[in-house]
Amino acid sequence: MNVFLTFDIEVWCNGWDDLDRAFPGSFERYIFGHSTHGDYALPKTLAILNQHGLKGVFFVEPLFATRFGAKHLEIIVQLIRGAGHEIQLHLHPEWTDEAIEPIIENCATKRQHLSYYTLDEQTSLIAHGRKMLEAAGSGTISAFRSGNYAANRDTFEALRRNSILLDTSLNRCYDVSAPDLRREHDFNTPFVVQGVATFPVTILKDGFRNDRPAQVGACAFSEMRDGLLSAQAAGAQNFVIVSHNFEMLKPGSSAPDWIVVKRFDRLCAFLAQHPERFKVRGFSEDLRPSATEPSASAAPRATWLSTSQRYVEQLRRRLQSI
Numbered sequence: 314m315n316v317f318l319t320f321d322i323e324v325w326c327n328g329w330d331d332l333d334r335a336f337p338g339s340f341e342r343y344i345f346g347h348s349t350h351g352d353y354a355l356p357k358t359l360a361i362l363n364q365h366g367l368k369g370v371f372f373v374e375p376l377f378a379t380r381f382g383a384k385h386l387e388i389i390v391q392l393i394r395g396a397g398h399e400i401q402l403h404l405h406p407e408w409t410d411e412a413i414e415p416i417i418e419n420c421a422t423k424r425q426h427l428s429y430y431t432l433d434e435q436t437s438l439i440a441h442g443r444k445m446l447e448a449a450g451s452g453t454i455s456a457f458r459s460g461n462y463a464a465n466r467d468t469f470e471a472l473r474r475n476s477i478l479l480d481t482s483l484n485r486c487y488d489v490s491a492p493d494l495r496r497e498h499d500f501n502t503p504f505v506v507q508g509v510a511t512f513p514v515t516i517l518k519d520g521f522r523n524d525r526p527a528q529v530g531a532c533a534f535s536e537m538r539d540g541l542l543s544a545q546a547a548g549a550q551n552f553v554i555v556s557h558n559f560e561m562l563k564p565g566s567s568a569p570d571w572i573v574v575k576r577f578d579r580l581c582a583f584l585a586q587h588p589e590r591f592k593v594r595g596f597s598e599d600l601r602p603s604a605t606e607p608s609a610s611a612a613p614r615a616t617w618l619s620t621s622q623r624y625v626e627q628l629r630r631r632l633q634s635i
């Protein structure tokens with residue numbers, strides 16, 4: 314089974330009112346996450362992957378740099394490339410109206426989701442983001458993930474026009490994620506739309522039969538392990554895991570969240586121990602959906618005991634913060 318360890322890399326200033334003053338501290342936290350224990354944002358993510366010999370795919374958001382300058386994007390790209398990992402395109406168009414030089418004509422108001430833009434605007438935004446990343450040294454961009462998983466059919470046409478033929482924008486736990494494609498597709502397995510092959514984020518059924526995205530910060534290690542094993546046993550061919558540059562940090566701080574650090578380290582160790590079951594890989598090679606992949610029957614699931622582990626972790630975290 315292919316396993317994609319994907320990371321969305323982005324910088325936020327905790328509001329839009331005082332961007333220029335907030336940015337230096339935000340960049341430091343979101344990208345480095347410096348603490349007395351080490352740098353638990355991007356540097357530690359890269360270090361843990363490398364320690365286990367695994368390849369990560371980093372979807373980097375470039376539009377913030379239309380406000381603050383390309384040199385910040387170059388720092389991110391160099392960190393990831395220097396550690397030997399793949400860079401692809403992530404896009405948060407809510408930066409569009411904050412750019413110093415307008416990047417599309419209609420940017421008077423803030424529009425959050427890519428699906429709020431016309432086909433031509435989406436095409437331009439994707440082209441602009443790709444150009445910025447490649448100029449920063451990312452290498453050739455071949456895959457895309459939309460911010461907040463927000464997409465529509467036009468997004469795929471815009472990708473096709475940009476010759477980006479691989480995508481992982483869809484997440485059926487989010488209402489903004491391609492509502493116009495849901496009648497035809499269940500978002501459980503990869504499919505082709507407008508000539509673009511899309512690999513949805515994997516959703517697992519937890520021990521209480523609730524849907525949960527395969528996200529490092531959202532699942533206990535035991536749930537992720539159950540999900541991987543059950544999907545592989547049922548014949549699934551692809552499993553897309555998501556994380557972010559700031560997921561190993563405590564909210565609003567640069568201090569490590571040891572529960573998430575341990576989850577991520579255990580997940581990487583588990584994947585590295587089972588190369589016969591799991592092929593951890595990138596999007597840059599030739600990748601197409603298979604017509605024989607089972608859909609609903611292969612839905613990954615976690616046991617009651619594994620999900621209870623997450624509740625124990627959450628309780629421990631709450632007690633620690635008292």
Ligand SMILES: [Zn+2]
Binds near residue numbers: 321403405460461
């Ligand atoms: Zn994002």
